Amino acid sequence: MRNRGLVVVGAGLAGVAACESARREGFSGPITLIGAESHLPYDRPPLSKELLVGEASPAVPLLRERGRFTELDIDVMTDAPAVGLDTRARVVGTGKGDVPYQHLVIACGARSRELPGTSGISGIHTLRTHSDVEAVWKRLQSPVRVVVIGAGFIGAEVASAARNYGHPVTIVEAAPAPLTRSLGAEGGALVTELHAANGTELVLGVGVESMITDSTGTTVAGVKLTDGRVVDGDLVVVGIGAAPSTEWLSDTDIGLDARDGGIECDATLAVLSSAGLPVDGVWAAGDVAHWPNALFDKRMRLEHWASASEQGAAAARNAVSGSSPMPFTTVPYFWSDWYGTRIQFVGTSHADELLVQQRRDKTGGTVVLYRSGGRVAGVLTIGRPDLIMKYRRFVTAPDSWVSGVNYGADQCR
Ligand SMILES: Cc1cc2nc3c(=O)[nH]c(=O)nc-3n(C[C@H](O)[C@H](O)[C@H](O)COP(=O)(O)OP(=O)(O)OC[C@H]3O[C@@H](n4cnc5c(N)ncnc54)[C@H](O)[C@@H]3O)c2cc1C
Incomplete structure (x- = not known):
């Protein structure tokens, strides 16, 4: 077994920020960054923006080159999803063996929600990982009718990219107005005008009944809506939100939010048990973490680039500094690029x-x-x-x- 040090589960933005922050704090013990994917940590915003409209097959937008991890003496484990956690023995179980920890930061992010009944049908995609963007980019290179399910930010960015190629695009949104949770009804309506101005058809207040396949039964040919309408499409991108990647914690004493499965934290990003008590040595950061943001007197879980980075740094600082943990507060900020x-x-x-x-x-x-x-x-x-x-x-x-x-x-x- 390795020596105990800082272990970070999730080789994404929050995970990288946590590792770098620990070194900045002067932590000299071993640092292990455990990642489920085969790539070094990469950035997600470019996936639904410039990489979708690029001329070449999308490169992996690495957050840091390998040399940076070597320089900071960070052991990056790829293809090694965490599969279990023993908080008493302080060990993370991974597909590549057990990793003991002194301090643990959980930064395993979220995964795309899938539409039931769509698995195994070719031409239906979500957009969260580099392999997702590779597949969607490939389909966009030849004439294609695009249907986007969900008028959220990622769906809108995919629609925008597809219009950039000149493809016909329809967005189907079950809610009567898009983005009401993020921007309120009036704000959502203002940004939504961009779709009409750029030739994207928007169907609101109608759900998806089922997928229509071609004669082989294996490839998507359209989407049947709950009002009986059929929207033809040979590329369907499902953008109906993300769910915290916490299945691997379901048999542990980590407190998970009853609605979305995100990790419950206190104001300092210390992870709480299902009984609501801090779990010794365990912190969380990024898209996976619920915490009370004192600036707004509200519990939040943000899926924003800026807060993921700030939280990763703050969680690791609190983990390794040895002084009293500091509450984490932030003013939420996000951006999105449409047309x-x-x-x-x-x-x-x-x-x-x-x-x-x-x-x-x-x-x-x-x-x-x-x-x-x-x-x-x-x-x-x-x-x-x-x-x-x-x-x-x-x-x-x-x-x-x-x-x-x-x-x-x-x-x-
Ligand atoms: C396509 C896209 C575009 C975006 N655009 C914007 C934007 O324009 N503006 C903005 O503010 N925000 C944007 N975001 C949101 C922003 O990128 C996220 O908030 C940020 O990436 C969250 O970082 P994270 O490290 O918490 O999670 P993630 O980026 O999800 O990283 C978590 C990592 O943990 C890994 N993991 C999961 N489970 C395990 C496990 N069991 N063991 C080990 N590793 C595991 C995952 O594979 C992943 O690599 C976008 C997100 C996406 C998907």
């Missing part, structure tokens, strides 16, 4: 009121402020990448509504 327009959101969309401060035209230059009580709770910009981070300070400040509105009025003149 050449950048959509950005900072804060939270839970609001009493939305104020559209700027709406230059249908395809860009839109700024929306979200008010909760007397404070700016969130800000949405469409095609104003110059502004979003300037608004961040209003989201963190109490009673910031009036000053935020005045600031915006000035900026949006």
